[in-house]
Amino acid sequence: MEVLKEKVEEEEAAEREEAAERGEKTMRPPEVRKEEPFMTQETLRDLEKKVSEIEVAAPRRPSDIAEDAIDISKLPLSYQSNTLKEEQLLQVADNFSRQYSHLCPHLALTEEDDDGLNDDDDIENLGKEEEDKSFDMPHSWVEQIEISPEAFETRCPNGKKVIQYKKAKVEKWSPYLNSNGLVCRLSTYEDLECTKILEVKEWYQNREDMLELKHINKVTGLNIDYFKPGHPQALRVHSYISMQPEMDRTMEFYERARVDGLIKREETPKTMTEHYEGRTDFLSYRHVNFGPRVKKLAQNSAESNPRPMVKITERFFRNPEKPADEDVAERVFLIPEERIQLRYHCRDDHITASKREFLRRTEVDNKGNKIIMTPDMCISFEVEPMEHTKKLLYQYEAMMQLKNEEKLSKHQAWESELEVLEILKLREEEEEAHTLTISIYDTKRNEKSKEYREAMERVMHEEHLRQVEAQLDYLAPFLAQLPPGEKLTRWQAVRLKDECLNDFKQRLIDKANLIQARFEKETQELQKKQQWYQENQVTLTTEDEDLYLSYCSQAMFRIRILEQRLNRHKELAPLKYLALEEKLYKDPRLVEHLKVFG
Known part of the structure; x- marks a missing residue:
């Protein structure tokens, strides 16, 4: 009934607004008489009382009709009572309904809920969108099955x-x-x-x-x-x-x-x-x-x-x-x-x-x-x-x-x-x-793959040992010149640093000279071969020309490689020299004496 009251009040407010608009349009004088409401509070209470006194005949439930129309005493015994299995199934259904009714309430309505539905609820739900009625099934109470590849x-x-x-x-x-x-x-x-x-x-x-x-x-x-x-x-x-x-x-x-x-x-x-x-x-x-x-032999083939x-x-x-x-x-x-x-x-x-x-x-x-x-x-x-x-x-x-x-x-x-x-x-x-083939991915049975993996591990271990050996003490040859057990002085530390850097610089120069010498040697030999070809070009056979072209191709390849190595050495030599100098300044044996120079 509250809804009905609200409807009536809304209608009265709408009429008052319409009247005000009509008054403005017709240029009525300011003393416009205030209209009385269409329905008073007393009239509304009387209407509510009359509506509540009206009795509506509700349809009978199917169960009531069935009980009146069917005589259960004449049915077999199986129709009058449930068996033990049926009772168990009913218990399972009731248990399931109690557990999951909160997940899907629209499917678990009881008779009381059904009787409580009326037109007021329908009016309230008119403007609401339908909610998502789907739900996630509960997780299984059984642990996940784990089967090993062997099993x-x-x-x-x-x-x-x-x-x-x-x-x-x-x-x-x-x-x-x-x-x-x-x-x-x-x-x-x-x-x-x-x-x-x-x-x-x-x-x-x-x-x-x-x-x-x-x-x-x-x-x-x-x-x-x-x-x-x-x-x-x-x-x-x-x-x-x-x-x-x-x-x-x-x-x-x-x-x-x-x-x-x-x-x-x-x-x-x-x-x-x-x-x-x-x-x-x-x-x-x-x-x-x-x-x-x-011919008759002991074994013919x-x-x-x-x-x-x-x-x-x-x-x-x-x-x-x-x-x-x-x-x-x-x-x-x-x-x-x-x-x-x-x-x-x-x-x-x-x-x-x-x-x-x-x-x-x-x-x-x-x-x-x-x-x-x-x-x-x-x-x-x-x-x-x-x-x-x-x-x-x-x-x-x-x-x-x-x-x-x-x-x-x-x-x-x-x-x-x-x-x-x-x-x-x-x-x-x-x-x-009857040899069997084994996949390379089957590491347990594939002996060849296992041997190859072990061989690779040995190679990696040997490579690690070589790297450790390559990182030997670069000051050892120079420290050997000093008396054993004697503490370094500042002058000795500076001299060790200078000798180490000069020795490394000389090695870089020697390597550059060696590459340059090989480059010049290959170039001279190629020039001699080209000169020989120019002198004997007329008398050469096809095989000789093929050998000459093959030699020129290989010689040019070697010359290009030597040229690339020489250019790369020239670019990296200053960087290597600076890296060694920085390493010497950070060496724990020289750092105390070289702080002033750093």
Whole structure:
């Protein structure tokens, strides 16, 4: 009601102001009659009394309606009383409300607070801005979890964990726990008792040989090793049954890491197949057939007793810079039969490709001369015959070129055999050593980093000792001339100072003279060399001119360095002299005698 009174008073004041303004505008006489208020105090009290006597029917609460409308006695027992768990949840909710109601009071209103709200509160809050209702959650009463790097790296108790599945078992280890870098092993079994192993998969980390996965099939005996990029031989996959040479195996490589573009190499006791990609000669495939060895040795190898090559088959990608009739698609070297078979690429508008076969015979004619080339030594089928291909000279040159390429192919196949032996030897050494790589940031395991750090500390200590030795007593040589234990006089102190400064000055002069002498010597030698070049310029060879230019470049470099050192010495010599003089005046042994001169 106080608000209502204030409203009425405000209206009366506004009417009086309006009346005063109207009076001024109409030029009323000064004796204007004072208007009476619209409502008197007695009228206002009567109005307040009448308003308070008015009864407003408030809506019934939902709980009251529910209690009247629902007969609780007919409900199950669980609806009439709370269980022990429900009572505990209610206690937790009540406890939470008591703890945090002060942080968010607008969410914790009780029924009494709700009934107390009226229109007066709404009027009072009309002009107020909404306050920030957000609040910070309380800090956790649990201490912060602290896990050391060593404990975090173990990942499980003692760094090992075993998970048993149906017909399978998984074993996990923390990094660096096993000396061979093994971190996980999956074993699958044939029976439920897990007694007969079918296959094993092992995962490795931090291996120096970049081994990532090893797949072992216990039934067939096939082993497959998978490597990450970075192996010395660019090995990617190596599948084998035995590590002995000349056995069934397959090697896959990272072709971008190899110069020859080798992708895959398959080897059996009698054959070797290689696949290439991205070569400049467009070679894509090479298949070599081996024959039985003639010599029987105790230990046969490609290095000591290579297998004889019987047949070499090579295939090539299409070279767009050559015509299809001249671009070889397949080349076969039949070595014992001394035959070479060529098959060219097929043109887009043809269904057949040209072929050519060369026969190398070492026969002699009637006069005993060796037959070099005859028409029957080249058998060809050409889709579109050309005149120059029928000439014996062209056929002879082609056969000579093929003979050289046959030697090159045999040599490359022999090198491939040697590379297989080298890879097998390297893999055996890697499996025996199984060295692990350690990051330079792992100071606890990286022995090399530890040794390097200790070496640097030793170097720094030695450098400190050298600096201490360099800061020796500069008055020691002059004090040695005096009788030991005798106290210095003023005259002796002045003489020591002068002798020390004169000696230092002489050393600075000697150093400047030495640099000047070297500078003049280099300049004279360069002038002599230039004079020699002017006298013998006509008869000099290209190599002599290159040597002369190199000497001039080095001589000019030395002259510039000497000139810079001399200029720097001239600038620093006076400063060094003044610094030594100041040091002598502050020396505790001379300071008492040199105060007068300072």
